[in-house]
Amino acid sequence: MNIVNKKSYINKKEFIYSDSIIQYQVKNLERGNIIGPNAIVLHRTFSKGSAISLIENSWKSSRNTDNIGAHFVIDKDGTTYQVISLKKYANHLGKIRPRCALTGSCDSTYKSKTLREQYLSELKKDYPERYPYNQDSIGIEVVAWYDEK
Structure with missing residues (x-):
């Protein structure tokens, strides 16, 4: 097993900078300041589309973002997108x-x-x-x- 040591960091806006995470900020999904966080909640889409289609066609273009969003989206091939600052919360739970x-x-x-x-x-x-x-x-x-x- 090859282990690659990649330099990663979190910037002032609370986005992770890493070779393995793509920043794709969607400001209209960000809510107030997060408390903690105390937990990580894993969701699974009910979609045959890609992460980009979810972000662009559902989240980025939606006028009503009251019940949608997540900090990260992981595509079927493992590509990871961060769409919301870790300082903010998203409406990903009911x-x-x-x-x-x-x-x-x-x-x-x-x-x-x-x-x-x-x-x-x-x-x-x-x-x-x-x-x-x-x-x-x-x-x-x-x-x-x-x-x-």
């Missing part, structure tokens, strides 16, 4: 759900809350007592197409 909803352990008081009340209650918790959310996590989108065959 509203966080309580952990008890997935384990079936929510008590009746919690179950009686509206979804909005549950969401606001989760935001008050410290990580890792809750799932990560946009403001405290780095999003990585992997371009892939799931095939059951």
Whole structure:
């Protein structure tokens, strides 16, 4: 195995400069300042297209970026693009759900809350007592197409 020592660094704008990461900033995806980050969230696209088509046709040209974005996009061939500064957060996650909803352990008081009340209650918790959310996590989108065959 050959290991190549490449010089990499993070600049003042919080973009990684490396031979293996291409900077392709999409400013309209950047939100406020990130907290932490506390987590890295890995996503997989449901797309047969390339990372560039996702960035240019979906993200860069979209007028409504409320629910899209990620800090990095990894193409099928492994090419990695950084599209958002590490200082900013992206809307790569939906509203966080309580952990008890997935384990079936929510008590009746919690179950009686509206979804909005549950969401606001989760935001008050410290990580890792809750799932990560946009403001405290780095999003990585992997371009892939799931095939059951």
